[in-house]
Amino acid sequence: MTETSAAPAPVRTRPSLRERIAAAWDSDIAYSFRHSPVTIVAAVIVLLLLFGAIFGPWIAPQNPFDPGSLNLMEGKTAPLTPNMFTGKTFLLGTDDQGRDVFSTILYGSRVSLFVGFAAVAFSMVLGVTLGLIAGYRGGWLDSVIMRTADIQLTFESLLVALMIFGFTRTLIPPGSQNELAVPVLILAIGLAEWPQYARTVRGVTMVERNKEYVQAARVIGLHPAIIMMRHVLPNVLGPVLVIATLGLALAIIAEATLSFLGVGVPPTQPSLGTLIRVGQEYIVSGEWWILLFPAVTLLALALAVNLLGDWLRDVLNPKLR
Amino acid sequence: MSDGRALLEVEGLRRVFDVSKPWLNRVIEGHRQQFLHAVDDVSFAIPAGRTFALVGESGSGKSTIARIIVGLIAPSAGTIRFDGADIARIKNPSEMRQIRRRFQMIFQDPYASLNPRMRVADIIAEPIRAFGLLGDTAAVQHRVGELLALVRLDPRDGLKYPHEFSGGQRQRVAIARALAGNPQFLVCDEPTSALDVSVQAQILNLMRDLQEQFGLTYLFISHNLAVVRHMASEVGVLYLGRLVEVATTHELFSAPRHPYTRMLLDAVPDLAMTGRVRTPVQGEIPSPIDRPQGCHFHPRCDVAKDRCRTEAPAARSIGAATVRCHTPLGA
Amino acid sequence: MAEAPLLSVKDLVVEFPTRRGLVLRAVDGVSFELRQGEVLGLVGESGAGKSITGAAVIGLLEPPGRIAGGEVRLKGERIDQLDRGAMRRVRGGRIGMVFQDPLTSLNPLYTVGQQLVETIQTHLPLSPAQARQRAVDLLVEVGIPAAERRIDSYPHEFSGGMRQRVIIALALAAEPELVIADEPTTALDVSVQAQVIAVLKRLCREKNMAIILITHDMGVIAELAHRVAVMYAGRIVEIGPVRDVVKAPRHPYTRGLMGSIPDPAAEADRLTQIPGAMPRLNAIPSGCAFNPRCASVLDRCRRERPSARVVGSSEVACWLDDEQLRRSDLQAVVAR
Structure with a gap:
């Protein structure tokens, strides 16, 4: 034990950045990450796709949605085969319009990931806030919030998203429907997923609320909002992070499904789902690459994010330590 | 009893919890409402600078009393006067903050009483900031270092x-946090169990040192009689929500008046291996939801009379002790 | 027997x-x-x-x-x-x-x-x-x-x-x-x-x-x-008849332990205090595991691990000699 009777020295409350990095590298989470090849591969895939999505416009050989850069003569070129008219070669082939499939995937995953992240952020903020209030306050407020969540959970979340999507569209003037398609999609998927967060956060909050450190904060006389933010919230974030990661995969797939069904993003702003919908029309006529590559990308993205989520869940679960 | 001025006075404190099943179940299953009398007409006073201990087994209501006093649970009835002021009547928030600063609490489980996501220095600084005691960061940091040294920790430990x-060590941190607002009164709920x-x-030695240094007043809650004997100047014995005996520590341990107090003392393992003759413990603690009529202890009492089965004894003084018993020992 | x-x-x-x-x-x-x-x-x-x-x-x-x-x-x-x-x-x-x-x-x-x-x-x-x-x-x-x-x-x-x-x-x-x-x-x-x-x-x-x-x-x-x-720390430091160990402990740790227990039958002013805490399993000191907390520590205690030897009716694992282990005032020495 570090006992001392020396005169007190002023205490620095924050360690240096260097100390923080060293501590992070040495932590159990970092150790577990370094020793899990599957997780490393999943992280690399996610990072590559994120990189491609963010820097897509600079990496892509062409802008597939600028009609000026397309050449109909180059339509339906197979991967790595020179086009019979222009002699150009495309890594993953082209679609019927002559769009480079590699470029459409970069642009498509940009939309998919943006919708996914935004929807998760939206449902997370909503669900965590409501869950905290329900768990900490209890009483009738808790009943109202949680019964609403329960009712919503009895429906398949994709169905809820479809309903919200359809309902919101009727409120928007037809002229701006295409512009507002992405925000509406985010709202629909986000609203469909909040009960997951609310339920988990409420449960953990009810446990934490009765712990003595929260009581100690109450004895000091802190405002409930401060107690919730400063004391309870940081201690419920672990499970939230896991749900958010798994939820990201779900949101990306939900977006793809909606777009595949033709109710998601407009064709002028295609996502991976739209690409798959378009691609499946050509599978019978033999142009398999138009469908296959976007589908593989979606699969890889969803799987990798899911694997990361599973790993996080295990690593943050104190019972498995 | 001490001639010192009472810093804390508790009078007629009562707390009833509704432990009934939900309304719909009661109606359908035909159950009556059920109440748990956790604290039942408890009165005591603690002179400034002294340690008053509450001892009792499970269901005695000792932790509920602690939480009522620090304001975590509202009482059903009774008054709590701190330094002469009735706490329930304070409506002004800034005045309430002033009162709160003057009494703090040390909790039982040092593994649960510190926020795992906060650095120790921030934990200790929180009350200083909440009570607005010190303005600038440097002064707060200096004070935190001082408090850590006070509980015999290294000021550098604040970073951890x-x-x-x-x-x-965690319990030392919890003590430092409790002392951060310069309180006069500490409620200690099983601080070492x-x-x-x-x-x-x-920890016990540290608490005694701090009491001497700052003239602190303690309400010390424990189930461990040996610890109570070591720490307290006066002891109250609780049984199923009622205070059955209050006496100075010396009196209580050398000449217990209530049969329950004697039973409790006899149940303590004989560490000194004196081989003293002890009365075996009779029966078990009844459920606090379904307490026996009259004196709650009568089914386990070997000197119980008919009167004990029907009539709850009132508190009465025998020598310096206050006892709730129809047939006190040695009277 | x-x-x-x-x-x-x-x-x-x-x-x-x-x-x-x-x-x-x-x-x-x-x-x-x-x-x-x-x-x-x-x-x-x-x-x-x-x-x-x-x-x-x-x-x-x-x-x-x-x-x-x-x-x-x-x-x-x-x-x-x-x-x-x-x-x-x-x-x-x-x-x-x-x-x-x-x-x-x-x-x-x-x-x-x-x-x-x-x-x-x-x-x-x-x-x-x-x-x-x-x-x-x-x-x-x-x-x-x-x-x-x-x-x-x-x-x-x-x-x-x-x-x-x-x-x-x-x-x-x-x-x-x-x-x-x-x-x-x-x-x-x-x-x-x-x-x-x-x-x-x-x-x-x-x-x-x-x-x-x-x-x-x-x-x-x-x-x-x-x-x-x-x-203590995965080892037996003292083993013997209960009366001897409780009333006349030999090993400095046992002495400290007994002194730190408040006696329900007596009022004491101050409890014996062993500084520090039990080591974690990944940081058990070399030699006698108790040596960093022991008031009677010898040089040897830091290097060599003591094995149990018979002292009176008990067995004690300590480098102090028999005479020191039998001293009743070792307690006071340890306490300071």
Whole structure:
């Protein structure tokens, strides 16, 4: 034990950045990450796709949605085969319009990931806030919030998203429907997923609320909002992070499904789902690459994010330590 | 009893919990409403600078009393006067904050009483900031260092997180936090029952040192009679929500008046191996939801009379002790 | 005494490999013997290795823990290398167990009688009716009133103290020669603890049964045990007759430990204080594990690990010489 009777020295409350990095590298989470090849591969895939999505416009050989850069003569070129008219070669082939499939995937995953992240952020903020209030306050407020969540959970979340999507569209003037398609999609998927967060956060909050450190904060006389933010919230974030990661995969797939069904993003702003919908029309006529590559990308993205989520869940679960 | 002025006075304190099943179940299953009388007409006073201990077994209501006093649970009835002021009547928030600053609490489980996501220095600084005691950051940091040294920790330990400390060190941090607002009165709810004996000794010694240094007044809650004897100047014995005996520590341990107090003392393991003759413990503690009529202790009491089965004894003084018993020992 | 010991544990070592490839030694060279009808207390603070020692004896170490050395013999026959089936028959048959938490040691879905009968029939060749009669007898033996009626109750219908009695009855079901009781009274109120201690005391006397009593509470040891082994950081520092260890402890750690317990029978001004805390398993000091906290530490203590030697009626693992260990004022020296 570090006992001392020396005169007190002023205490620095924050360690240096260097100390923080060293501590992070040495932590159990970092150790577990370094020793899990599957997780490393999943992280690399996610990072590559994120990189491609963010820097897509600079990496892509062409802008597939600028009609000026397309050449109909180059339509339906197979991967790595020179086009019979222009002699150009495309890594993953082209679609019927002559769009480079590699470029459409970069642009498509940009939309998919943006919708996914935004929807998760939206449902997370909503669900965590409501869950905290329900768990900490209890009483009738808790009943109202949680019964609403329960009712919503009895429906398949994709169905809820479809309903919200359809309902919101009727409120928007037809002229701006295409512009507002992405925000509406985010709202629909986000609203469909909040009960997951609310339920988990409420449960953990009810446990934490009765712990003595929260009581100690109450004895000091802190405002409930401060107690919730400063004391309870940081201690419920672990499970939230896991749900958010798994939820990201779900949101990306939900977006793809909606777009595949033709109710998601407009064709002028295609996502991976739209690409798959378009691609499946050509599978019978033999142009398999138009469908296959976007589908593989979606699969890889969803799987990798899911694997990361599973790993996080295990690593943050104190019972498995 | 001490001639010192009472810092804390508790009078007629009562707390009833509704433990009934939900309304719909009661109606359908035909159950009556059920109430748990956790605290039942408890009165005591603690002179400034002294330690008053509440002892009792499970269901005695000792932790509920602690939480009522610090304001975590509202009482059903009764008054709590701190330094002469009735706490329930304080409506002004800034005045309430002033009162809160003057009494703080030390909790039982040092593994649960510190926020695992906060650095120790931030944990200790929180009350200083909440009570607006010190304005600038440097002064707060200096004060935190001072408090850590006070509980015999290294001021540099402030950078660490609670999980980097042992149970005893954590309890020191909790004590430093309780002292941060310069309180006069500390409610200590089983402060050492989660600790090993050698660590318990360190904490008990520290608490006595701090009491001497700052003239602190303690309400010390424990189930461990040996610890109570070591720490307290006066002891109250609780049984199923009622205070059955209050006496000075010396009186209580040498000449217990209530049969329950005697039974409790006889149940303590004989560490000195004196081989003293002891009366075996009779029966078990009844459920606090379904307490026996009259004196709650009568089914286990070997000197109970008919009167004990029907009539709850009132508190009465015998010598310096206050006892709730129709047939007190040695009277 | 020429009689062969009932249980002998020799140089027991228990190791826990960690996820990070380190190996933690939770029990390090523990040896003791136990005679028929004897109660041996294993006492120590958290992290001393007392529960792990008990679990190792009955082959109930939680993975990845494993016995890495030494041997355990029951009536001369090694039991630390038995296969699972044979160990199961020893456990519950020849060695009974009582755990700390009376709530989780019983299955809430079955009546107390069903659980008792199942255990009895697993180990003894009795008919259902005979087994039930034996279950009732056992409940009477551990002091459960109206046993005939209570046998068909579920665990939640019993109070904490009564549940702990049921668990003792379960441990006794197959008439074991040895019972390992791990903190049997820790979860109980003082008055209930006194009752459970009385039951264990009587059973031990009537059935000539041996008990290994694992606890952190010296008071319980003083009430119940004949001999006591004091553990520190996975090692036994002192072992001897309970009266000698409690009243005249030799090892500086035992002295500090005894001095730190508030005496319920006396008012003391200040408790003896051992500075610091038990080391974590990944940071056990070299030499004598207690040396950084010891007031009488010698140079040698930091380098070499002391082995147990006979001092009076006890065995003590300490480098101080006999004369120093016998000094009654070493306590005062240590305290300062």
